[in-house]
Amino acid sequence: MKRVLNPILGTRPGIAVAASGVIALAVMPIAAVMLIALSGNDDGTLQHLVSTVLPQATRTTILLMAGVGIGTAATGVCSAWLVSSCRFPGKKLFEIALVLPLAMPLYITAFAYIEFFDYTGPLQTLVRSIGGYTSVREYWFPDIRSLPGAIFIMSSALYPYVYLTTRIVFLMQSASALNVARTLGRSAYGAFWSVALPLARPAIVAGVTLAMMECLNDIGAVELLGVRTLTFAVFDTWLNRGSLAGAAQIATVMLAVVALLVAGERMARRKQRFDVAARNIEPARPVQLSGWRTIAVCLACSAPVVTGFLLPGYVLLDFASRRLDALAAPELHAALLNSLVMATGTASVAILAALAIAYAMRLSPAPVTTLLGRIAVLGYAVPGTVLGIGVLIPLAGFDNWLDGRMREMFGIATGLLLTGSGAAIVYACSVRFLAVSFGAVEAGLSKISGHMDMAARTLGRTLPQTLAEIHLPLMRKCIATAGLLVFVDTLKELSATILLRPFNFDTLATLVYQTTARGAFEDAALPSLAIVAAGLVPVILLIGQGDRRDLVRATPETIEGDALRA
Amino acid sequence: MTITIAPRMRAVFLAAIAAVSLTPLASAAKAAEEVNIYSYREPQLIKPLLDAFAAETGITTNTVYISKGLVERMAAEGVNSPADVILTVDIGRLDEALQGGVTQPVNDAAIDANIPAEFRDPAGNWFALTSRGRVVYASRERVAQDTITYEELADPKWKGRICIRSGQHVYNIGLFASMIAHHGIEDAEKWLAGLRDNLARKPSGNDREQAKGIYSGECDIALGNTYYVGRMATNEKEPEQQDWAAAIKVLFPNNDARGTHVNISGMAMAKYAPHHENALKLMRFLASEEAQKVYAEQVYEYPVKPGVPPSDLVASWGEIHPDSLPLSEIAKQRKAASELVDKVGFDSGPAS
Numbered sequence: 017m018k019r020v021l022n023p024i025l026g027t028r029p030g031i032a033v034a035a036s037g038v039i040a041l042a043v044m045p046i047a048a049v050m051l052i053a054l055s056g057n058d059d060g061t062l063q064h065l066v067s068t069v070l071p072q073a074t075r076t077t078i079l080l081m082a083g084v085g086i087g088t089a090a091t092g093v094c095s096a097w098l099v100s101s102c103r104f105p106g107k108k109l110f111e112i113a114l115v116l117p118l119a120m121p122l123y124i125t126a127f128a129y130i131e132f133f134d135y136t137g138p139l140q141t142l143v144r145s146i147g148g149y150t151s152v153r154e155y156w157f158p159d160i161r162s163l164p165g166a167i168f169i170m171s172s173a174l175y176p177y178v179y180l181t182t183r184i185v186f187l188m189q190s191a192s193a194l195n196v197a198r199t200l201g202r203s204a205y206g207a208f209w210s211v212a213l214p215l216a217r218p219a220i221v222a223g224v225t226l227a228m229m230e231c232l233n234d235i236g237a238v239e240l241l242g243v244r245t246l247t248f249a250v251f252d253t254w255l256n257r258g259s260l261a262g263a264a265q266i267a268t269v270m271l272a273v274v275a276l277l278v279a280g281e282r283m284a285r286r287k288q289r290f291d292v293a294a295r296n297i298e299p300a301r302p303v304q305l306s307g308w309r310t311i312a313v314c315l316a317c318s319a320p321v322v323t324g325f326l327l328p329g330y331v332l333l334d335f336a337s338r339r340l341d342a343l344a345a346p347e348l349h350a351a352l353l354n355s356l357v358m359a360t361g362t363a364s365v366a367i368l369a370a371l372a373i374a375y376a377m378r379l380s381p382a383p384v385t386t387l388l389g390r391i392a393v394l395g396y397a398v399p400g401t402v403l404g405i406g407v408l409i410p411l412a413g414f415d416n417w418l419d420g421r422m423r424e425m426f427g428i429a430t431g432l433l434l435t436g437s438g439a440a441i442v443y444a445c446s447v448r449f450l451a452v453s454f455g456a457v458e459a460g461l462s463k464i465s466g467h468m469d470m471a472a473r474t475l476g477r478t479l480p481q482t483l484a485e486i487h488l489p490l491m492r493k494c495i496a497t498a499g500l501l502v503f504v505d506t507l508k509e510l511s512a513t514i515l516l517r518p519f520n521f522d523t524l525a526t527l528v529y530q531t532t533a534r535g536a537f538e539d540a541a542l543p544s545l546a547i548v549a550a551g552l553v554p555v556i557l558l559i560g561q562g563d564r565r566d567l568v569r570a571t572p573e574t575i576e577g578d579a580l581r582a
Numbered sequence: 583m584t585i586t587i588a589p590r591m592r593a594v595f596l597a598a599i600a601a602v603s604l605t606p607l608a609s610a611a612k613a614a615e616e617v618n619i620y621s622y623r624e625p626q627l628i629k630p631l632l633d634a635f636a637a638e639t640g641i642t643t644n645t646v647y648i649s650k651g652l653v654e655r656m657a658a659e660g661v662n663s664p665a666d667v668i669l670t671v672d673i674g675r676l677d678e679a680l681q682g683g684v685t686q687p688v689n690d691a692a693i694d695a696n697i698p699a700e701f702r703d704p705a706g707n708w709f710a711l712t713s714r715g716r717v718v719y720a721s722r723e724r725v726a727q728d729t730i731t732y733e734e735l736a737d738p739k740w741k742g743r744i745c746i747r748s749g750q751h752v753y754n755i756g757l758f759a760s761m762i763a764h765h766g767i768e769d770a771e772k773w774l775a776g777l778r779d780n781l782a783r784k785p786s787g788n789d790r791e792q793a794k795g796i797y798s799g800e801c802d803i804a805l806g807n808t809y810y811v812g813r814m815a816t817n818e819k820e821p822e823q824q825d826w827a828a829a830i831k832v833l834f835p836n837n838d839a840r841g842t843h844v845n846i847s848g849m850a851m852a853k854y855a856p857h858h859e860n861a862l863k864l865m866r867f868l869a870s871e872e873a874q875k876v877y878a879e880q881v882y883e884y885p886v887k888p889g890v891p892p893s894d895l896v897a898s899w900g901e902i903h904p905d906s907l908p909l910s911e912i913a914k915q916r917k918a919a920s921e922l923v924d925k926v927g928f929d930s931g932p933a934s
Binding site: 064065068130136152153159161239242252254255256257401405408436511514518519520529531533534539 | 626644660674786794797923
């Protein structure tokens, strides 16, 4: 076999070209945003921003991202480690419950927190009744509408990104590495720090990156909390000063900074490998806990569930309990159905795309695919509405071009085929959440040793067979995790959906938003809870059915054994 | 046998696909009895009107609510845009649609007879349907005075006593733009900085939460739109909000002199409206006495049609005298107002 090393396309031009198709579609909206940025004439937008809000907004954004990064990493990793390495009463319940904050739209969590900590909320009411106060000026109470408040709320809501990606890696982790550490004299605690944690680094980084990107693209929660991030500058420039180009410029700069951060982290670990040895592998067995340790672990696992889910859930349930009649509303049922269809479609597309890109990078790390692939998965760092515009313009351009051609050639008017259709929403959401699915898929793929590929190929398996018989079974859980994350994120997705949707088409998220848009957050409680309920189904499917058993069945050893026997 | 059928099957299959995928397009083009709305307005607020329109004319309305980027979407869709009518709040949005070239002029005697000249674009590119005052909510307990001016809000006597939502919100941008239009940019800047230093807290939340701030004692004065008071005062599902409304009185700033700043909600005909006739019918209906009454009674806004009274609740606050400066003049200052908000660091709260 003759293989020519192509400096651009790498060793496997075929795969590179196929993956390039997927990547091109994923990059297109981001490229459109960049083109809009370039199209702007110099109208003083950036100078104005640099001389006014930009320094402060940049500082706020960096602090928020850093705070949420640390908060989600600590919460996500600790909870993932506890549920994957210990056995204690209620563990199964915690495994599921720890994912639930993800199903809550971020700005709804923020709203619930403000309600809870506000003057009329239960806490301050208690303070007043104890102290006998009548006005807020008579006592001190921490203001949740602040940067520390935002860091706390967003960390509580976003840690499941880290929890989910990290947990799966902890479960895939072989016991041998940990056992070696223990044999060499490390305590369980020490083994966690020096072995498990460094091995899980790609997964932790993937989760934390998502949480930090969410800080950048969010406008709903930060607006409620009065935390002026750079995203405000994007929207103020566009909507109040009529400069979409200026807005796109800021968004592009934000994107570039994220790209640099991600690239820097990769550079720092470029010489490291995170896969597990193919032999003598046995999943780490959870430690049975007893006594005070059980109580401590239960408390530690409860805290994130309470702050991220139960507290906002309580506020929503309270509002929803006065609006149960709305349960029968046909709008709610139609929206639920639309949400489920969109979320399922997006999850499928986003996983296939992530697999294509990640697999192409693994087999043929060509400079072009790698670079564009890295850009393609950054869509999540762009505010959703701006990315939506980036989807809208090329799609509408294509539709109008096709319509023109068809009229010319056949006298048929095709009109707007894609724009304003469900397909446009699925496309936009897939691009937005490619970062989400790609992170989980790539983290899983990095756990599979390249030796397994070689063994399979040596044993006569073709590339597709290797993928189907070796990689996919090993990555089942990672793919399911990726699917779950994208599914739930699409359920919550608002910005792109609201811009691109067809007539008379509501999802649960748009129902929620419409009520909050007229200042009636309380009416949003029921559809918000419906999002949580819809998100709960895949969570239970994923975690509830004893994944450790599946994992044991699909250990590399058994697969390699099968391969050897065959 | 199979060899001869397969291509036929394929042909039938393709024809079926073509029929299925093209039928809706063909029927959409033919079905005269519908009208498509792109709306910046929250659907719940316009639903009663659209229901009444459907009942009266038999024309079905299709709505898509787009909170940001409506004009960009229409511009991208171009000649194939299905939109017939744009509904929106804020003069800025109407102006943006006009500047974006996605509207077309409407010159209709019936509409013009109902909507006074100051409430429509001279060329007929947009029409106001309701107006809403940007007013002062004052604590009944802690604020003695019953009249107030916007200018006065920069007076140090209010230090630490004023609550407001983000200065970059369209409602505040409209108000600040009117201050620039009246006083010039330099005085407006001084005023805005003075207002900033009187704030009780960093701007956040929506207008209702400012009323809640008065109820809780955090502030004595807040800026908000008129209709929120009506909606809070009549909120039966959250009776607590009735307490917030009860804690405040509505003061119309500058009511005795140059008039209170009002903004509008309005409508425009889309440039490539495929259902032109039905769109015109809808626009006539929304300007009619019947629809204007619905706006007054259910949404607590001020109808623009002369002779249609506001709701009793709104009327109980007294008569509003709107600022006589044309809204189009105010719209021109929006960009400057937005830049001013950044320049004085309004949203960072008091400097001292």
